[in-house]
Amino acid sequence: MSLKLYNTLTRTKEDFVPIDPANVRLYVCGPTVYDYAHIGNARPVIVFDVLFRLLRHVYGADHVTYVRNITDVDDKINARAVRDYPGVPPVEAIRTLTETTYGQFQADVAALGCLPPTFTPRATEHVATMVALIERLIARGYAYAAEGHALFHVPAMKAYGALARRSLDDMIAGARVDVAPYKRDPMDFVLWKPSSDDEPGWPSPWGRGRPGWHIECSAMSLDTLITPSGGGFQCDDPLKNTFDIHGGGIDLVFPHHENEIAQTSCALGTPRMANVWMHNGFLQVEGEKMSKSLGNFTTIRDLLADWPGEVLRLTMLRSHYHQPIDWTVRGMEESWRVLDDWYAVTADAGEGAVAPAVLDALADDLNTPKAIAELHGLKQQPAALAATLRMLGFLADTPAAWAARRPAADVDAAAVNALVAARLAARKAKNFAESDRLRDELAALGVTLKDGKDPATGEPVTTWEAKR
RNA sequence: GGCCACGUGGCGGAGUGGUUACGCAGCGGAUUGCAAAUCCGUCUACGGGGGUUCGAUUCCCUCCGUGGCCUCCA
Numbered sequence: 239m240s241l242k243l244y245n246t247l248t249r250t251k252e253d254f255v256p257i258d259p260a261n262v263r264l265y266v267c268g269p270t271v272y273d274y275a276h277i278g279n280a281r282p283v284i285v286f287d288v289l290f291r292l293l294r295h296v297y298g299a300d301h302v303t304y305v306r307n308i309t310d311v312d313d314k315i316n317a318r319a320v321r322d323y324p325g326v327p328p329v330e331a332i333r334t335l336t337e338t339t340y341g342q343f344q345a346d347v348a349a350l351g352c353l354p355p356t357f358t359p360r361a362t363e364h365v366a367t368m369v370a371l372i373e374r375l376i377a378r379g380y381a382y383a384a385e386g387h388a389l390f391h392v393p394a395m396k397a398y399g400a401l402a403r404r405s406l407d408d409m410i411a412g413a414r415v416d417v418a419p420y421k422r423d424p425m426d427f428v429l430w431k432p433s434s435d436d437e438p439g440w441p442s443p444w445g446r447g448r449p450g451w452h453i454e455c456s457a458m459s460l461d462t463l464i465t466p467s468g469g470g471f472q473c474d475d476p477l478k479n480t481f482d483i484h485g486g487g488i489d490l491v492f493p494h495h496e497n498e499i500a501q502t503s504c505a506l507g508t509p510r511m512a513n514v515w516m517h518n519g520f521l522q523v524e525g526e527k528m529s530k531s532l533g534n535f536t537t538i539r540d541l542l543a544d545w546p547g548e549v550l551r552l553t554m555l556r557s558h559y560h561q562p563i564d565w566t567v568r569g570m571e572e573s574w575r576v577l578d579d580w581y582a583v584t585a586d587a588g589e590g591a592v593a594p595a596v597l598d599a600l601a602d603d604l605n606t607p608k609a610i611a612e613l614h615g616l617k618q619q620p621a622a623l624a625a626t627l628r629m630l631g632f633l634a635d636t637p638a639a640w641a642a643r644r645p646a647a648d649v650d651a652a653a654v655n656a657l658v659a660a661r662l663a664a665r666k667a668k669n670f671a672e673s674d675r676l677r678d679e680l681a682a683l684g685v686t687l688k689d690g691k692d693p694a695t696g697e698p699v700t701t702w703e704a705k706r
Numbered sequence: 707g708g709c710c711a712c713g714u715g716g717c718g719g720a721g722u723g724g725u726u727a728c729g730c731a732g733c734g735g736a737u738u739g740c741a742a743a744u745c746c747g748u749c750u751a752c753g754g755g756g757g758u759u760c761g762a763u764u765c766c767c768u769c770c771g772u773g774g775c776c777u778c779c780a
Contacts, residue, residue: 451778487780572730607720611728
């Protein structure tokens with residue numbers, strides 16, 4: 239099967255060729271853990287989970303390494319820790335905040351049907367590698383120390399801007415940043431910055447401080463994906479200092495990913511860091527940009543209170559990952575209806591194989607809307623439908639558990655059963671006025687009836703369920 | 707201001723230089739005492755204007771609209 243992926247680096251859809259088919263390596267930028275993740279954060283998590291599952295299917299479950307980092311050092315974290323844990327020593331407050339928040343994140347994404355990545359490194363556990371990377375960059379003339387900072391000197395790198403496709407002139411022309419006096423060039427970015435006593439800090443050749451934003455991903459991908467495969471500081475082989483796929487939100491293209499590339503490629507002598515760069519599009523809520531001021535800042539946790547995780551997952555995958563998506567209640571309702579149908583169709587399904595048509599759609603740059611269309615075509619093949627849905631991270635519930643997820647009206651089952659029996663008797667006696675009256679009465683209680691016939695005897699039978 | 711995406715039927719959403727996916731809703735039929743559920747069938751589209759072409763929703767230009775990035779936001 240040939241897998242095609244759109245590569246931001248080349249702006250084209252390319253055939254995916256792993257560096258080592260026995261170990262396909264994927265890195266995705268993970269959460270900064272200071273608050274509940276919002277529904278926009280869920281998009282890359284779900285999209286790259288589908289990619290992870292597809293890669294595992296194609297190359298084998300043991301031949302894919304998926305890394306999603308945890309950013310647990312960040313100024314927003316520091317600020318939140320001070321706010322939420324007054325009186326607690328900062329280091330302790332930060333640890334409590336990041337551990338708590340990451341626990342929430344893990345629970346949220348598990349509910350969304352996402353597999354755990356192979357590794358989930360924390361930035362704070364890779365500071366030594368960050369320091370080593372910065373030292374290497376300084377030694378090779380790509381970075382310099384100034385006033386307790388270490389900075390990457392952008393003009394030292396010829397290819398800078400290749401991912402974002404913008405020239406230095408463009409960036410300077412559009413610059414709206416205050417240029418710190420210790421910068422040699424306005425575009426230079428921070429690799430390391432000094433910490434005050436109540437901020438998290440680590441010893442370094444430039445004094446006690448903490449990493450800049452971008453260096454952590456260079457360090458964690460190096461430690462988890464490059465060094466274990468024979469690359470790293472002791473290796474100048476560009477092929478060994480590159481991994482396969484790097485993913486994240488479209489907003490990370492610049493400056494985050496551009497700077498990651500600058501750091502890793504200049505430190506390790508590799509031209510591109512990762513062969514394929516994938517970026518998911520943004521999400522709006524009910525047609526508006528999601529923001530706290532508009533009051534439509536929607537967390538995954540809030541949505542999970544009212545909607546099954548699989549509903550959120552399907553809603554996310556009904557749009558191609560590259561397209562913008564408008565997140566609406568109507569969209570979630572439609573997803574729920576579709577999943578109800580799939581759960582019903584697959585209730586008694588046996589063992590089946592994953593449908594090739596769905597795999598083909600996924601192999602075409604993760605065309606999940608096309609894949610879903612193909613799923614609709616599998617209703618006559620319940621076993622294949624079930625196997626394919628499971629491969630995509632659906633059907634984790636039993637049919638009964640799924641049905642129970644819909645908030646039901648609070649009804650007295652014995653009373654309902656009595657009314658249903660009375661109606662059945664009335665129908666048998668052809669007293670339809672009475673049977674319709676009983677049906678209306680049940681409807682008023684929030685009970686929906688399903689009439690049918692016993693397949694063996696032909697006797698009329700009625701089942702019911704409570705709707706919300 | 708600079709750079710970059712996107713704009714498909716009532717709604718969601720693929721795709722393609724010429725046979726108008728798929729889903730939800732709607733409508734029609736089967737079924738039903740009547741309904742519900744189910745099954746079958748079915749209507750509606752490619753932002754505006756130019757251009758290339760035998761032919762464009764699909765390629766090019768332009769305008770309009772929406773959104774993103776421009777130092778720490780998926």
